[in-house]
Amino acid sequence: MFLVELRKLLTRPRTWVTIALLTSLPVIVAVFLKVSGIGPRAGSGPPFLSQVLGNGALFPVAALALILPVFLPIAVSVIAGDAVAGEASAGTLRYLLIRPVGRTRLLFTKLAITTVFVFLAVVVVAAVGYLIGGAFFGIKPLPTVSGRTIAAQDATWRTAVSVIFIAVSMLGVASIALFLSTLTDSGLGAALGAMAALVTSQVLDLLVAAESIRPYLPTHYWLSFVDLFRYPVLWHDVTRGFAIQAVYIAVFLGAAWANFATKDIES
Amino acid sequence: MSRALLTHNLTKRFGATLAVDHVDLEVHEGDLFGFLGPNGSGKTTTLRMILGLVYPTGGSIEVLGKPVPRKVRDVLPRIGTLVEGPGFYPHLSARSNLALFDAAGPGGAKRTRRARIEDALERVGLGSVGRKPFNAFSTGMQQRLGLARTLLRPHELLILDEPTNGLDPQGMRDIRALLEELVAQGTTIVLSSHLLGEVESICTRAAIINRGRLLAQDEIARLLAPTGRVRIVTDDPGEAERVLGASNGFHSVTRDAAGVALELGGASPEELNRRLVTNGVDVRELILERPTLEDVFLQLTNERGARVPG
Ligand SMILES: Nc1ncnc2c1ncn2[C@@H]1O[C@H](COP(=O)(O)OP(=O)(O)O)[C@@H](O)[C@H]1O
Ligand SMILES: [Mg+2]
Numbered sequence: 001m002f003l004v005e006l007r008k009l010l011t012r013p014r015t016w017v018t019i020a021l022l023t024s025l026p027v028i029v030a031v032f033l034k035v036s037g038i039g040p041r042a043g044s045g046p047p048f049l050s051q052v053l054g055n056g057a058l059f060p061v062a063a064l065a066l067i068l069p070v071f072l073p074i075a076v077s078v079i080a081g082d083a084v085a086g087e088a089s090a091g092t093l094r095y096l097l098i099r100p101v102g103r104t105r106l107l108f109t110k111l112a113i114t115t116v117f118v119f120l121a122v123v124v125v126a127a128v129g130y131l132i133g134g135a136f137f138g139i140k141p142l143p144t145v146s147g148r149t150i151a152a153q154d155a156t157w158r159t160a161v162s163v164i165f166i167a168v169s170m171l172g173v174a175s176i177a178l179f180l181s182t183l184t185d186s187g188l189g190a191a192l193g194a195m196a197a198l199v200t201s202q203v204l205d206l207l208v209a210a211e212s213i214r215p216y217l218p219t220h221y222w223l224s225f226v227d228l229f230r231y232p233v234l235w236h237d238v239t240r241g242f243a244i245q246a247v248y249i250a251v252f253l254g255a256a257w258a259n260f261a262t263k264d265i266e267s
Numbered sequence: 268m269s270r271a272l273l274t275h276n277l278t279k280r281f282g283a284t285l286a287v288d289h290v291d292l293e294v295h296e297g298d299l300f301g302f303l304g305p306n307g308s309g310k311t312t313t314l315r316m317i318l319g320l321v322y323p324t325g326g327s328i329e330v331l332g333k334p335v336p337r338k339v340r341d342v343l344p345r346i347g348t349l350v351e352g353p354g355f356y357p358h359l360s361a362r363s364n365l366a367l368f369d370a371a372g373p374g375g376a377k378r379t380r381r382a383r384i385e386d387a388l389e390r391v392g393l394g395s396v397g398r399k400p401f402n403a404f405s406t407g408m409q410q411r412l413g414l415a416r417t418l419l420r421p422h423e424l425l426i427l428d429e430p431t432n433g434l435d436p437q438g439m440r441d442i443r444a445l446l447e448e449l450v451a452q453g454t455t456i457v458l459s460s461h462l463l464g465e466v467e468s469i470c471t472r473a474a475i476i477n478r479g480r481l482l483a484q485d486e487i488a489r490l491l492a493p494t495g496r497v498r499i500v501t502d503d504p505g506e507a508e509r510v511l512g513a514s515n516g517f518h519s520v521t522r523d524a525a526g527v528a529l530e531l532g533g534a535s536p537e538e539l540n541r542r543l544v545t546n547g548v549d550v551r552e553l554i555l556e557r558p559t560l561e562d563v564f565l566q567l568t569n570e571r572g573a574r575v576p577g
Contacts, residue, residue, distance in 0.1 A: 004371045008356070091354030095416070098318055098350075099372030100343035265320040 001101050005113045018075045019121050023128045025071055026063030034136045047226045052133065055140045057155060059133025060126040061162055061229065067125060068166060068222055073198050074191075076170045079117050080177035081191030083110035084260065088185040088267035103261050107182070111253065114174045118167045126163055158233070162225040165238060169222050172245040173198065175252035176218070182260040185267050215240070218248050269332075271296045271424050271455040272317065276326035279312050279479075286312040288479035289326065294457055294472070299450045301466030301473035301487070302459040303560070309479040310459040311351050314428050318348060331423060344374050347422035349430050353413030357402035361393060361412050364401055369419050387418040392441060406433035414442065425449065425456045431465060443469050463560040467491070475564055482567040490563050493555040497536060499543070500526040500552035510546040511539075528556070 009015055029049070033039055039053040040046070048062035084107070087093035096106060133139070141155075177194035184190055201219040204210040214220055221241030227234035272294035279287040287309040294300045304310050315321040317328055319339030328335040333342045355364040365384045369375035375383075388397050391411040396404075404412065410433050417425055430446075431439045446456055447469060460466050466473050467487065474484040483490060496519075501507050508522045511529060520529040531539070536553055543550050558566075 001371055004367055008367070012358075090356065091352055092356060093354075094315075094318075094320055094350055095348075095354050095368060096371055097320060098343055098346070098348050099368060100340050101372055102340060262322070264322060265315070 030132045056133030056137030057139045060129035063129030076173045077177045077191040077194040080114045080174040082187030084181040086187040118170045158228045165225040172248040175249045179252040179256040273329040278325035280324045290481045300457045301470035304476035345423045347417030347425045349413045350428045355401040362397040387415040391415045467560040496556040498528045498554040
């Protein structure tokens with residue numbers, strides 16, 4: 001079942017179009033930076049972008065930071081929102097279940113496939129970011145956000161943990177979308193629902209009035225991976241970010257499972 | 268004889284709608300069982316409950332000896348299905364679609380997959396279009412592909428919900444021949460339909476459902492038992508009517524240009540024939556009138572005060 005679903009993901013043009021679109025934003029930004037030679041002023045604009053002109057090694061994380069607030073969650077919402085609802089509306093869900101593929105197994109395979117997609121997207125963007133960054137701006141030892149230089153292998157693990165952190169944040173999004181996907185037969189509806197939840201979370205996160213709930217919002221710690229590039233690493237927000245996502249994943253997957261395992265399949 | 272499928276008091280309620288109302292189905296092994304009812308009568312809901320897709324509100328189900336939905340995953344590998352339209356991935360070819368569904372579950376050896384797919388496509392008459400994407404198929408071809416999926420592996424029981432929907436007359440005939448061939452090989456088939464003629468022409472047993480209630484369930488031959496009326500074709504209808512009318516015991520004699528029709532009452536057809544011949548009436552044909560399934564259906568639904576299907 002996993003291999004079948006993996007083949008479906010990888011042979012589907014939509015997967016690659018989405019990844020291409022995700023990659024194109026950082027590439028466009030890099031081209032503008034390269035051509036103009038003008039970066040955002042230090043401390044303004046998206047994370048890392050101001051330093052990229054000086055050092056292409058920061059471009060992978062800069063690229064991830066660019067797609068993180070909007071593009072990536074939209075892509076993840078679409079893929080995860082379509083996971084069950086898309087099968088329902090195509091009329092294929094009942095034939096998978098009758099085959100038989102157990103309902104729990106189907107749900108977790110869909111989650112696993114979404115995870116594969118998230119990692120694929122993040123890794124492709126980071127890799128393209130590395131190549132573009134190297135070609136356009138040159139790779140040098142990393143200066144940390146706090147000003148000290150970090151060695152190459154040190155930069156590697158920090159980038160790797162960033163990739164994992166971003167992927168886990170996106171799995172939080174995927175869990176919400178997957179839950180909605182078990183509620184409706186419309187993949188688009190589920191994706192829009194998940195995006196609405198994220199926009200709400202991002203708006204509340206800016207609101208002083210919502211101060212008391214801000215640390216529990218799913219989007220609150222999304223950009224905390226920046227702290228991984230400080231010296232020494234500021235682990236507090238990173239660990240909080242992992243913990244919050246773990247809770248969201250557990251709650252929404254639990255709800256998705258409880259709903260999907262007991263619902264009448266009428267599609 | 269053992270039972271391929273048994274339901275007892277099977278009931279499904281959707282809010283205020285009672286879609287299936289205390290239905291007791293009994294399908295014997297080797298049956299080609301017709302599940303007959305107008306649109307909206309509860310056929311699909313019943314079949315979905317039997318397959319574990321929809322959970323019953325009440326009652327029990329036993330499929331191939333196992334309780335459903337509790338043990339449904341043990342029996343599903345032994346069942347082939349077509350439920351309310353085929354359901355394939357639109358951008359993939361017929362072959363890729365079949366390969367994908369075969370690989371998704373148990374019992375489909377990879378080694379033999381190609382050959383099994385070709386064979387299944389051949390049997391439903393799609394041998395030449397296996398490479399075409401599903402969304403380029405006509406409704407009839409999609410339906411045939413749905414049947415091909417049930418032929419990928421041998422199944423003890425086929426559950427087919429309106430399998431001839433969207434097929435042209437030739438397609439219907441092909442599918443009927445295929446189903447009869449499968450039954451001859453020992454497969455039990457449950458076939459739902461709103462087409463009375465279809466069930467009448469191929470099924471061995473049938474159940475009739477209307478508004479969620481089971482109205483009748485029996486051998487087709489018994490459901491279509493002679494009505495007791497007999498029709499006599501003769502050149503001399505007037506004389507025939509006189510002979511039969513004079514000899515009491517016959518009722519409701521009607522006459523037209525080609526002959527007479529009457530209630531047989533206690534008499535046998537042979538006796539009737541003898542009486543006509545000894546009275547000098549030449550009998551060309553003597554036909555025992557049988558109801559069509561439509562007659563049976565209309566009579567049953569009227570008896571229960573139910574609305575005639577529109
Ligand atoms: N999810 C649902 N909610 C409410 N009513 C439903 C639902 N599903 C089916 N029904 C109703 O149940 C009845 C039986 O439907 P169905 O089993 O599809 O009939 P058939 O297959 O014989 O045409 C219909 O009246 C239909 O409107
Ligand atoms: Mg139906």
